[in-house]
Amino acid sequence: MWMIWPDNVALSILVLVLIAMFALYAARAPMHGLLRSASHALGGPLRLGSRWLFGVAAEMRARNKAVLLAQGRRETGQRIEREFERLALLVARDLQGYPTLQRKLLEEITRVEEDYKKCGEVPPPPPDWVDAVTAVAKIKTGGGEVVQKILLDIRQSLESIHDKALAEYRRAYQMRHSILEGFMPYWRSLDKTMKQVDKNMSGIQDAAAAVDAQMASYKEIAARSDEAESSLTNSAFTQFFIAALVMGVALGGAFVNFKLIALPMSEMVGASDYLTATLRTSEVAALVIILVEGSMGLFAMESLRITHLFPRIANLNDRMRRRMVWISLTLLLTLAGIESALALMRDMLIQDKQALLQSLAATPAVVSEGWLGHIPTAGQMVLGFILPFALAFVAVPLESFIHSARTVGGALLVNLLGAIAFALRILSNLARHASRALVHAYDVLIVLPLVLEHALRSLRKAPAAPVLRELGHE
Amino acid sequence: MNSKALLASLAAAALALAAAGCGDSRSHAQAVYVLVDTSGTYAREAGKAERVINYLLGTLRPGDSLAVAKVESRSFSEKDIVAKATFDTRPSQANAQKRAFRDKTEAYLKSVQGTAHTDITGGLIQGAEFLNETGAGTKTIIVFSDMQEDLDKVTIRNFPIRLDHIRVIALNVTKLNSDNIDPRRYLGRLDAWHKRVKAAGASEWKVINDIERLDGIFASS
Numbered sequence: 001m002w003m004i005w006p007d008n009v010a011l012s013i014l015v016l017v018l019i020a021m022f023a024l025y026a027a028r029a030p031m032h033g034l035l036r037s038a039s040h041a042l043g044g045p046l047r048l049g050s051r052w053l054f055g056v057a058a059e060m061r062a063r064n065k066a067v068l069l070a071q072g073r074r075e076t077g078q079r080i081e082r083e084f085e086r087l088a089l090l091v092a093r094d095l096q097g098y099p100t101l102q103r104k105l106l107e108e109i110t111r112v113e114e115d116y117k118k119c120g121e122v123p124p125p126p127p128d129w130v131d132a133v134t135a136v137a138k139i140k141t142g143g144g145e146v147v148q149k150i151l152l153d154i155r156q157s158l159e160s161i162h163d164k165a166l167a168e169y170r171r172a173y174q175m176r177h178s179i180l181e182g183f184m185p186y187w188r189s190l191d192k193t194m195k196q197v198d199k200n201m202s203g204i205q206d207a208a209a210a211v212d213a214q215m216a217s218y219k220e221i222a223a224r225s226d227e228a229e230s231s232l233t234n235s236a237f238t239q240f241f242i243a244a245l246v247m248g249v250a251l252g253g254a255f256v257n258f259k260l261i262a263l264p265m266s267e268m269v270g271a272s273d274y275l276t277a278t279l280r281t282s283e284v285a286a287l288v289i290i291l292v293e294g295s296m297g298l299f300a301m302e303s304l305r306i307t308h309l310f311p312r313i314a315n316l317n318d319r320m321r322r323r324m325v326w327i328s329l330t331l332l333l334t335l336a337g338i339e340s341a342l343a344l345m346r347d348m349l350i351q352d353k354q355a356l357l358q359s360l361a362a363t364p365a366v367v368s369e370g371w372l373g374h375i376p377t378a379g380q381m382v383l384g385f386i387l388p389f390a391l392a393f394v395a396v397p398l399e400s401f402i403h404s405a406r407t408v409g410g411a412l413l414v415n416l417l418g419a420i421a422f423a424l425r426i427l428s429n430l431a432r433h434a435s436r437a438l439v440h441a442y443d444v445l446i447v448l449p450l451v452l453e454h455a456l457r458s459l460r461k462a463p464a465a466p467v468l469r470e471l472g473h474e
Numbered sequence: 475m476n477s478k479a480l481l482a483s484l485a486a487a488a489l490a491l492a493a494a495g496c497g498d499s500r501s502h503a504q505a506v507y508v509l510v511d512t513s514g515t516y517a518r519e520a521g522k523a524e525r526v527i528n529y530l531l532g533t534l535r536p537g538d539s540l541a542v543a544k545v546e547s548r549s550f551s552e553k554d555i556v557a558k559a560t561f562d563t564r565p566s567q568a569n570a571q572k573r574a575f576r577d578k579t580e581a582y583l584k585s586v587q588g589t590a591h592t593d594i595t596g597g598l599i600q601g602a603e604f605l606n607e608t609g610a611g612t613k614t615i616i617v618f619s620d621m622q623e624d625l626d627k628v629t630i631r632n633f634p635i636r637l638d639h640i641r642v643i644a645l646n647v648t649k650l651n652s653d654n655i656d657p658r659r660y661l662g663r664l665d666a667w668h669k670r671v672k673a674a675g676a677s678e679w680k681v682i683n684d685i686e687r688l689d690g691i692f693a694s695s
Contacts, residue, residue, distance in 0.1 A: 270563030272537020360528040
C-alpha cells in the first residue's frame with residue numbers, strides 16, 4: 001500500500017529512498033544534536049560516577065593506609081617493647097655476673113702466667129768440668145800404673161757426677177711436666193668461661209639485631225612509606241588466611257563437639273521440642289554450651305592478656321583480672337566435665353537404642369567386646385573433656401582474623417570500587433564514541449544530498465574541500 | 475561497663491544455657507493408630523502385624539504416640555485398644571516405654587483369636603478420636619486388614635465419618651478367595667474405601683501390600 005507505483009516496485013522503492021534521504025538530510029542538524037545530547041546525557045553521569053568512585057576509592061585507600069600504619073606502628077611498638085624487655089632480661093641475667101666472671105678470668109690467667117714462668121726456669125747448665133775431662137782424656141798414659149789409676153778414679157768420679165746431674169735434670173723436667181699438667185683444669189675452665197661469655201654475647205647480639213630489625217620496620221612505618229604499607233598489607237592477608245584456616249579447623253572441632261553432646265542434650269531438654277521447623281531445642285542447647293565454652297575461653301585469654309579484643313578487660317586491675325581468669329577457667333572446667341558426662345550418656349543411649357532395635361528385630365544380641373568395647377566410650381569422654389579447652393584457644397586466631405579482616409576487607413573494597421569506577425569510565429567512553437559513530441552513520445545514510453550540497457558549494461566557492469574530508473571533520 | 479558489671483555478664487553467659495526450652499513440640503510429633511484385623515482367617519496374619527508394630531516402635535521418636543487396637547465385631551470402644559503410649563521426650567524413658575509396649579502387644583498377638591464379624595469403620599472412628607486427642611502434627615491410621623467389612627445386623631456404621639487431616643494406610647490387604655475369582659471385587663472394595671476415607675476428610679489414602687514399603691512412608695514424614 002505504500003508503493004507509489006505498484007506496478008514498478010523498484011522505482012517506487014528508489015523514490016521512497018530518495019524522499020527519505022532528503023527528509024533525513026533536512027533533519028540532519030537536529031538529529032546530530034539529539035545524538036550528541038543523548039551521548040552527553042548518558043556519558044556525563046557515567047563519567048561523574050566514575051570520578052566520584054575513584055575519589056571514594058582514593059579516600060578509602062588513604063584511610064585504610066592510615067589505619068594500617070597506625071595499627072602497624074602500635075604492633076611494632078609493642079614488639080620493640082617486648083624485645084627490649086627480653087634484652088633487659090638477657091643483660092640482667094648474663095652481664096650481671098660479669099664482674100665476678102672477669103675476676104675469675106683474671107685470677108685464672110694470673111695463675112696460668114705464674115705457672116708458665118715456673119716452667120720457663122731452665123735446668124742448671126752442665127758443669128765446667130766437661131772441658132777438664134776433655135783435657136784429661138788427651139793425657140797420654142804411657143803405661144804408667146799411677147796415671148792409669150788416677151784416670152780410673154777420675155772416670156769413676158765423673159760417672160757418679162754424671163749420674164747425679166742426669167737425675168737432677170730429669171727431676172727438674174718431671175716437675176715442669178707436673179706443673180704443665182696442673183695447667184689443664186685452668187685451661188679447661190678458661191675455655192668454658194670464654195665460651196659462656198661468647199654465648200652470652202651472641203644472645204645479646206641476636207636480641208640487639210632483632211631490636212634493630214624492628215626499629216627499622218618502625219622507622220619505615222613512621223615515615224609512612226609505601227613499602228611499609230605493602231609489607232603490612234601482605235602480612236595482614238597472610239594472617240587473615242592463616243587465621244581463617246585455624247578457625248576452620250576449630251569449626252571442625254566444634255562440629256565434633258556438637259555431635260558428641262546433641263543427642264544426650266535431648267535427655268536433658270527433651271527430644272521433641274522444636275524451635276523452628278527443623279531446629280530442635282536440644283540441638284540449640286548443645287550449640288549454646290559450645291558457644292558458652294568459646295566465650296569462657298575468650299574471657300580467659302583476655303584476662304591472661306593473650307588477646308586484646310576487650311579493652312575493658314585489659315584495663316582491669318590485676319586482682320580483678322586474676323578473679324576473672326579463675327572464674328572463666330572454673331566454668332570451662334565445669335562445662336568440660338559436663339561434656340565428658342554427656343559423651344558417656346551418648347554412648348549409653350546409643351547402646352540402649354541398639355539393644356531395643358535388636359530386640360524389636362528379634363536378632364541375637366551382639367556379644368560384649370570386653371575392654372575393646374570400652375575404648376570408644378573412653379575416647380568420647382576424653383574428647384568431650386579436651387575439646388572445650390582446645391576451643392578456648394580459638395580466641396587467638398579469632399583476634400587475628402578480626403584485626404586482619406579490616407585490612408583485607410578494606411583492600412578488597414578499594415579494589416572493587418576501582419573496578420566499578422573503571423567500568424563506568426569505559427561505559428562513558430563507549431557512549432561518547434557510539435554517539436560519534438551514529439553521527440557518521442547518519443551522514444552515510446544521507447550521502448547523496450551531502451554530495452549535492454558539496455557540489456553546490458563548490459560551484460559557489462572555489463576551491464572546496466572534498467566532501468569526505470568535511471564528513472571526516474564532523 | 476565497670477568490673478562488677480563485667481563479672482555479672484560472665485555469670486549471665488553461663489546462665490545462657492537456661493535459654494533452651496519452651497519450643498513447639500506437638501506440631502512435630504507423630505501419632506500412629508494401628509488397627510489389627512483379628513476376624514476370621516485374617517487372624518493368621520498376626521505375625522506380620524507384630525513386625526509392623528516393631529518397625530513402628532523402632533521408627534517413632536520421643537514425644538510421638540502409638541496405639542494398637544484390634545478390629546472385632548464392634549471396634550468402637552477403648553476396650554479394643556491393646557496398648558497405647560505417648561513416648562517420653564527423654565530418649566532413655568522412651569526406650570523403656572517401647573519395651574513395655576512391645577511386651578504388651580506381643581502377648582496379645584500370641585493369644586489372638588478370630589472374631590465372627592469385622593468392624594473396620596468403628597475402629598477408624600475410635601482411631602480418629604485417639605489421634606485428635608494426642609494433638610500430634612502428623613496423624614496416621616494403619617489398617618492391617620483385608621478391608622472386608624462384615625457387620626452384624628445390629629451394628630450401624632452406614633453414616634459419614636470424620637477423618638480430617640489423618641492419613642489412612644491400608645496395609646497387607648490380602649486377596650480373598652472371591653477376589654481371586656473376580657478381581658473386580660478386590661479393586662472395587664479398595665475403591666469404595668478410598669472414596670469413603672476421602673469423603674471423611676482424610677489427607678491421604680494409601681494401600682501397601684509389601685510391608686517393607688512402610689519404610690519410605692515413615693522415613694519421609
